[in-house]
Amino acid sequence: MRTTSVNHFILETLQDSQTHLNAHQVYEQVRQRLPSLNPSTVYRALERLALAGKISVSDMGCGAVVYEAVGGCRHHHLVCHGCGAVITLGDDLVRGWFAQVEAGHHFQVATNHLVLFGYCEACRQKGEGQEQSLWEA
Amino acid sequence: MRTTSVNHFILETLQDSQTHLNAHQVYEQVRQRLPSLNPSTVYRALERLALAGKISVSDMGCGAVVYEAVGGCRHHHLVCHGCGAVITLGDDLVRGWFAQVEAGHHFQVATNHLVLFGYCEACRQKGEGQEQSLWEA
DNA sequence: AATTATAATGCAAATAATTGCAATTGCAAA
DNA sequence: TTTGCAATTGCAATTATTTGCATTATAATT
Numbered sequence: 001m002r003t004t005s006v007n008h009f010i011l012e013t014l015q016d017s018q019t020h021l022n023a024h025q026v027y028e029q030v031r032q033r034l035p036s037l038n039p040s041t042v043y044r045a046l047e048r049l050a051l052a053g054k055i056s057v058s059d060m061g062c063g064a065v066v067y068e069a070v071g072g073c074r075h076h077h078l079v080c081h082g083c084g085a086v087i088t089l090g091d092d093l094v095r096g097w098f099a100q101v102e103a104g105h106h107f108q109v110a111t112n113h114l115v116l117f118g119y120c121e122a123c124r125q126k127g128e129g130q131e132q133s134l135w136e137a
Numbered sequence: 138m139r140t141t142s143v144n145h146f147i148l149e150t151l152q153d154s155q156t157h158l159n160a161h162q163v164y165e166q167v168r169q170r171l172p173s174l175n176p177s178t179v180y181r182a183l184e185r186l187a188l189a190g191k192i193s194v195s196d197m198g199c200g201a202v203v204y205e206a207v208g209g210c211r212h213h214h215l216v217c218h219g220c221g222a223v224i225t226l227g228d229d230l231v232r233g234w235f236a237q238v239e240a241g242h243h244f245q246v247a248t249n250h251l252v253l254f255g256y257c258e259a260c261r262q263k264g265e266g267q268e269q270s271l272w273e274a
Numbered sequence: 275a276a277t278t279a280t281a282a283t284g285c286a287a288a289t290a291a292t293t294g295c296a297a298t299t300g301c302a303a304a
Numbered sequence: 305t306t307t308g309c310a311a312t313t314g315c316a317a318t319t320a321t322t323t324g325c326a327t328t329a330t331a332a333t334t
Contacts, residue, residue, distance in 0.1 A: 004299080040292075064289085078246075107253075107258070108261050119245045139281055143283080
C-alpha cells in the first residue's frame with residue numbers, strides 16, 4: 001500500500017475519532033484537508049485499509065457501514081435490535097474462540113471487529129424479539 | 138407479521154434455494170409469481186423476515202448482502218479474503234460460544250449466521266494477508 | 275358483512291456503495 | 305535524476321439499499 005495522503009488522512013481521522021465513522025463522515029473530515037477528494041476514492045481507500053488490517057469495517061445496523069482504526073486494545077460489540085443499545089464485548093472472550101475456530105479449520109481469522117445482534121436484558125423483559133407468527137409452523 | 142403472498146413466496150424461494158440469494162435474485166424469483174412486485178417491497182419483506190428470525194442476512198463479501206432461510210441445521214461460514222473460498226463452520230462450536238457471551242453479558246444473541254473473514258490454508262501459504270506497509274509503525 | 279386500525283405495498287426520490295476507464299502519482303530500478 | 309510499472313485517483317455511470325408518502329390489503333372487531 002502506497003503512502004498517499006488519502007491513506008494517511010483517513011487513518012489519522014479514524015485514529016483521532018472516539019467513535020465509529022461511516023464513509024460519508026470520513027469523506028467530510030478528510031475533504032477539509034484534500035478539497036478535491038472524491039467519495040469513491042474514500043471507499044476504495046477504506047477497503048484497502050481494511051484489507052491491510054489497519055481498520056475494522058462493521059455493519060452496526062445504522063444504515064451505513066462504519067469504520068474504526070484498529071488500535072491496541074481490541075473490542076467488539078453486541079447491538080440490541082430492540083433499543084439500539086451498543087454493548088462492548090472484550091477481546092479476551094473473542095480471541096480465545098477465534099483461536100478455536102482457527103485450530104479446527106486451518107483458517108486464519110482476520111475479522112477484527114465482531115458485531116453480534118440480539119436483545120439486551122431490558123428489551124428481553126419487555127418481550128422484544130419474541131414475535132410469533134401463526135402462519136408458519 | 139401478516140400472511141402476505143410476498144412473505145410467503147420469499148420464504149418459499151429461500152427455502153427451495155440451496156445457496157444464498159441476494160435481494161435482486163429473490164426479487165427476480167418472486168416476480169415470476171407476482172409480476173407487479175416492487176424491489177423495495179422485497180427489501181422490506183426481507184428485513185421483516187430477518188427480524189422475525191426466519192431468514193439470515195449476511196455480507197459475504199459478494200458486493201450485495203445475501204439471504205438464506207434458517208432451517209433445521211444451522212451453519213456459519215468462513216470466507217477467504219485471498220481466493221473467496223467459503224468454508225462451512227458447524228453450529229456446535231458457534232452455539233456454545235454464543236451461550237458464553239449470553240451468560241457473560243445478559244444479552245440474547247439473535248445473530249443466526251456468522252461470517253468470519255480471513256485466509257484459508259492455501260492462501261496463507263501463498264503469503265496472502267501478510268502485507269506489511271513501511272509507512273506506519 | 276361492514277367497520278376500523280394498522281401492516282404492507284407501489285412509486286419515486288434519496289442515499290449508499292461499486293465499477294470501468296483514462297489520467298495521475300508513488301516507488302523502485304536504471 | 306530519469307524512466308517505467310503498477311497503484312491510486314477522479315469522474316461518470318451503475319448498482320444496491322433506504323425512505324416518505326399515499327394507497328391498498330389483512331385481520332380483528334362490531
